Amino acid sequence: MSNNLKKGGDEADFTKPLLVPIKRRSFFMYAGATAGATALLLSGCDDDDDNGSNMPGMVNVGSGSVGVLNYAYALEQLEAAFYTQVRTGTYYTGLAAGSAEKQILDDLYYHEVIHREFFKAALTRDAGTAIIKPLEPDFSTINFGTRASVLGAAKAFEDLGVSAYNGAARFLGTDNAGLNYLVAAGKIVSVEARHAAIIRDLLSEGSFLDADVVNVGTNGLEISKTPSEVAAVANTFLKDGSKLNVTGLV
Amino acid sequence: MNFFHILSEIEKTDPEVFERFDSRRQVFKHMTGFGKKMTAAALPLAMGAIFNKAYGQTTSAPGVNDVLNFALKLEYLEAYFYNIGLSGDGTIGNNTTTAAQTALRAQFSATNLSSLLKIRTDENNHVNFLRTALGADAIAAPAVSQFDFTGGKGTNAGPFAGLFSNAALFLAVAQSLEDTGVRAYKGGAPYLASNKDVLTAALNIHSVEARHASRLRTMRRGGPMNDNASATAGAGTGASPKSWISGQDGGGASPAQTAPIYAAGSAPAYTPAGITFPAEDNVTQGATGAAAGVNLQTALASLSFPAAAFSEAFDEPLDVPTVSTIARTFTITGSTIF
Numbered sequence: 001m002s003n004n005l006k007k008g009g010d011e012a013d014f015t016k017p018l019l020v021p022i023k024r025r026s027f028f029m030y031a032g033a034t035a036g037a038t039a040l041l042l043s044g045c046d047d048d049d050d051n052g053s054n055m056p057g058m059v060n061v062g063s064g065s066v067g068v069l070n071y072a073y074a075l076e077q078l079e080a081a082f083y084t085q086v087r088t089g090t091y092y093t094g095l096a097a098g099s100a101e102k103q104i105l106d107d108l109y110y111h112e113v114i115h116r117e118f119f120k121a122a123l124t125r126d127a128g129t130a131i132i133k134p135l136e137p138d139f140s141t142i143n144f145g146t147r148a149s150v151l152g153a154a155k156a157f158e159d160l161g162v163s164a165y166n167g168a169a170r171f172l173g174t175d176n177a178g179l180n181y182l183v184a185a186g187k188i189v190s191v192e193a194r195h196a197a198i199i200r201d202l203l204s205e206g207s208f209l210d211a212d213v214v215n216v217g218t219n220g221l222e223i224s225k226t227p228s229e230v231a232a233v234a235n236t237f238l239k240d241g242s243k244l245n246v247t248g249l250v
Numbered sequence: 251m252n253f254f255h256i257l258s259e260i261e262k263t264d265p266e267v268f269e270r271f272d273s274r275r276q277v278f279k280h281m282t283g284f285g286k287k288m289t290a291a292a293l294p295l296a297m298g299a300i301f302n303k304a305y306g307q308t309t310s311a312p313g314v315n316d317v318l319n320f321a322l323k324l325e326y327l328e329a330y331f332y333n334i335g336l337s338g339d340g341t342i343g344n345n346t347t348t349a350a351q352t353a354l355r356a357q358f359s360a361t362n363l364s365s366l367l368k369i370r371t372d373e374n375n376h377v378n379f380l381r382t383a384l385g386a387d388a389i390a391a392p393a394v395s396q397f398d399f400t401g402g403k404g405t406n407a408g409p410f411a412g413l414f415s416n417a418a419l420f421l422a423v424a425q426s427l428e429d430t431g432v433r434a435y436k437g438g439a440p441y442l443a444s445n446k447d448v449l450t451a452a453l454n455i456h457s458v459e460a461r462h463a464s465r466l467r468t469m470r471r472g473g474p475m476n477d478n479a480s481a482t483a484g485a486g487t488g489a490s491p492k493s494w495i496s497g498q499d500g501g502g503a504s505p506a507q508t509a510p511i512y513a514a515g516s517a518p519a520y521t522p523a524g525i526t527f528p529a530e531d532n533v534t535q536g537a538t539g540a541a542a543g544v545n546l547q548t549a550l551a552s553l554s555f556p557a558a559a560f561s562e563a564f565d566e567p568l569d570v571p572t573v574s575t576i577a578r579t580f581t582i583t584g585s586t587i588f
Contacts, residue, residue: 100481100491107492110559117550118563122536125544166453169439170446179440180524180538186436187535187564189453190460191494197464198493201480206361208465209368214458216368220375221454222461 057241059132061227063248065173065181066127071227072185073119074135074244075164078237079157080116081137083109086154089144101147101202108154108195115188122184126177135242151203158196159213160233165189166224171249193222226250311520312570314445315387317438320570321452322380323587324434326392327577328427329377331399332370335414340394342374350414357417359477362469369424369462376455383451396585399423401507404582409507417474421466422503428463429495429502430511430576433568435459437515440522460565464493470503495565496558497531507579515572527569533560 061070086092086105095102123131143149165185172178172185197208215221227246235243312320330340336351338344347355355363381388402408413419435456442449471491472479482491495512502508515527524539537543547560568576574588581587 103491104493107494107559107562110555111494111563113553114546114550114555114560114563117553118535118544118546121544121546121549125536125541126538162457166450166457169453170450172443174443176522176524177538177540179443179522182439182443183436183525183567184536186439186453186456187566189457190432190436190565191563193457193460194464194494197461198468198480198491201465201468205478205480206365206368206465208365209372209458209461214372214461215375216371218375219379220372220458221379221451222457224450224454 058243058245059135060245061132061248062130064171065175065178066123066130067246067248068168068171068185069119069123069127069181070130070132071168071244071246071249072165072188073116073123074132075161075230075234076112076116076119077135078137078234079112079161080109081135082139082142082153082157082237083112085137085139085144086150089150091145091147091150104198104202105150105154108158108199111191111195118184118188122181136239137237137242138239139237141236148203151199155196155199155203156233158192158199160225160230161192162189162196163213163223163225164227164230165192166222167226167230168249171227309519312438312441314442314448315384317441317452318380318384318448319387319389320573321435321438321455322377322384322389323392324431324573324577325373325376325380326587327397327580328431329370329373330394330397331423331427331580332366332373334394334399335420336366336370340397342377342391354415354417354420358474361477362474362479365465365469366424369428369465372458372462376458379451379455383448392585392587396582396587397580398582399580401579404584409504418470421470421474425463425466425470426503426508426511427580428459428466429499430568430573431459432456432463432565433511433515434570434573436565437527437567437569437573439567440525467493492562494562495530496562498529510572510576515567515569518569518571521569525567527572528566530566531561532564532566535564 059074061067061074083105087109092102092105095105120131139153142153166189169182169185172182196213200207200210209216211217213223215223227249231244231246238244329342333342333344334340335354337347339346358366398404398406398408399413400406400408400411402411410419410423413423435452439449439452439456442452468479468491469476472482476482480491480493498509498512502511512530514529517525517527522539524537524541526537528534533547534543534545546563547557550560577588578585
């Protein structure tokens, strides 16, 4: 292996001794988030964000596999809510029946609602006490009456979803359940990438892998985003009280 | 029987033969005492064991380098395909354009050609990236002559004959290769989980392959000369312009050859519990090994969504042996690349 792909990742991080007990106990600790805060304080870590789990109005996704599932659930909630609202807007309702754009937006609505319900079911089954609440979106910056605004937002959400899944997979556990979640996330992310490609092509034919999402000139890799980068964008579409705290995913 | 002569003959078609026996191939290659110590009677048995190790199905989970090298082989398959069709002599980094390539290029609209050239660049870059990542562990670049993209096993007269002069056929094979790549990366991901940076890199290739596959579907639907293919609804059928895999995709671009790309795989013995390789029309998701998956179509019946949506919303992984079988469609008889 070359040196540019170092082993370790978060394991090499100095916060590792801190994160391990949180991950292991993540199924049990969410009834009282103080356990996490206490662990953080005991470790001597004084980052202000550590108190995010108690911050009023923030939704803490947690850490480890459950944190990633909650994070994905949050993003799928956002996407599903977006396409649900698209279908009530005058841009969508004005599309000709049987037109390509209407059918594409219908499919994306179906897929994203199914993704949302999938994560909801998986979390309810595997981490019933840790599942985040239904989020309240804020799409006030999107004009559901114009093509440019609707497709522009769709493009942003789909690209964000792809980069988010790719960037969060490293926080899944490597136990058997974690590997299963990894495959499940993989099953979804490629569908999101297919979505992103066609939405981009609807806006500008042939822009399916432009340089803002793929390192076209160098290594041909998608540009993934860290949870904090993604949350900063996602939170602009979430109401106060529903904004994401992803400080457990580092 | 000259064992080393046999190996040297095999090496002509399979440059990696020594590496298959032992990744420290130089050690093996120069282990001159090997043949002398073996009696003539024991040799066939020993060879059987050795070849089984080299070419048989492994029973242990692939390591990080195994997965990356397998990905590298698939990237060579894709890169050579686009190179032969669009630019160069097939090898990575050769950018001369032949008359045949100029003729094929002329069959695509400017936008579609630009898309194909972008995809070609990506695949060449993926090869280079994986080679860099693997360093000295990277497999040798296979000879272009090891591949026959017509599916003719070396005759160049297979079911896809003419693909490098027929735009529609070219797109059909391209889509088949990309869809295979998406499933293969997904299937390999669990074996990369121990190395977070490698895992992320592989996923960052995986989603790009999916973008390629989506674009190729769009172009196939609209036709090679259509610069506005994404706005074209399903031709005359009322079918949705799907750039995703719906059901088993009707067996793909050419069902006689491509149906396995969308069909079920087969879980090798080392597969972690809960991970399965169902066909693309699968609607049961979320197994963890400890817990069974949920049939989403049944569980979400109250949504009254079209049945196809439940399979479309998820792509499925494919195991290495099945991907190898698919990839061998495009290699010559006797090739041991896959």
